[in-house]
Amino acid sequence: MTDETFEQAARAYGDMLYRVAYHALKNRADAEDVVQTVLLKLYQQESCFEGGDHMKHWLLRVTVNESRKLLRSFWRRHAVPLDERDELPPPGDTRKEEVFQAVMALDAKYRLSVYLYYYEGCSVKEAAAAMGVNPSTVQTWLQRARGRLRKTLSEAEEEGKGEPICTT
Amino acid sequence: MYDLNAYRERCSELCLSEDKLQEVIAMTEQTKKNSVRRPLRVGLIAAALCALLVISVSAANPEVLEGIMTAIRSSVAVGEYRQDLTMDTGEQVVALAYPEVSVEEREGRVLLTVDGQETDITDALNEKGSYLWAYGDEGASVQVEVTLNEEGKPQAVTSIVPAGRDMEECGVSMVTESVITTTEE
Secondary structure (H helix, E strand, O other), rough: HHHHHHHHHHHHHHHHHHHHHHHHOOOOHHHHHHHHHHHHHHHHHOOOOOHHOOOOOOOOOOOOHHHHHHHHHHHHHHOOOOOOOOOOOOOOHHHHHHHHHHHOOOOOHHHHHHHHHOOOOOOHHHHHHHHOOOOOHHHHHHHHHHHHHHHHHHHHHHOOOOOOOOOO | OOOOHHHHHHHHOOOOOOHHHHHHHHHHHHHHOOOOOOOOOOOOOOOOOEEEEEEEEOOOOHHHHHHHHEEEEEEOOOOOEEEEEEEEOOEEEEEEOOOOEEEEEEEEEEEEEEEEEEOOHHHHHHHOOEEEEEEEEEOOOEEEEEOOOOOEEEEEEEEEEEEEEEEHHHOEEEEEEEEEEEEOO
């Protein structure tokens, strides 16, 4: 892969990889580390991709795998956080933040399947391939995620947080 | 249903910083010269003694540790038990971490646990008087040797050296005494 091609790919997919890793790890620094690892693997990839979609799905799969690896690593299990400052932009829209936090409160497998399906627009089959599971498993995860989100956001609405959060 | 558009809008605000992207693009230059070193910004406990640091995860002196941790500019993970640190002064330091080791005598058996993996070493100790656990990767070589001390009690000695060096060059080892666990009836 030429330097120019790599830079184009890094710019095109960098944000996507960061979002996937962030959904898996819930930590900015760890997500950035995973993105670096994945992009370096892309640079060193010798075989050619059949097209943009092929590269995209390869990147998604590698990012999920690298995130899982980091979750299991010795250093992460024994780490003392250097800085626990939340570096996300301050929430402006309460509704956006509540829905986002409700998704981030789900188990990692549910968060990832929600992100891949609803944000990246992956089909169930594509999301399953990225996560290394059967499509029926992803279907189940999405169903459970929707159920939990409905419950969490309904409870938030009942607590009187203003406008209804659940909309069609 | 819930507001998926709100979720999508919020996700769109999650972006990789331009600095980080530039750093990755610049790292590709390094890959042409030598093997890939992946930066890993994870907090860690370090005791700085000399050019070679030996880290014990269980060691804790908050003030000293805080000072050392804030002096670390960046770190690169090399294998499972090693991090190569660049300090604020530009000094390069190799940090090695001991695995978590415990030796337990339980119901007449001797159990060695290394990073959560438990092994019954009773037979090895009875037959040979010692047991050796060893691990090696691109960063470091680790060895845990269990022998019987003068009182006949199992004792583990953990040694770690950077990859490529002999274990005999290890200047500091960690000794773990065994613990007797009794089960209440």
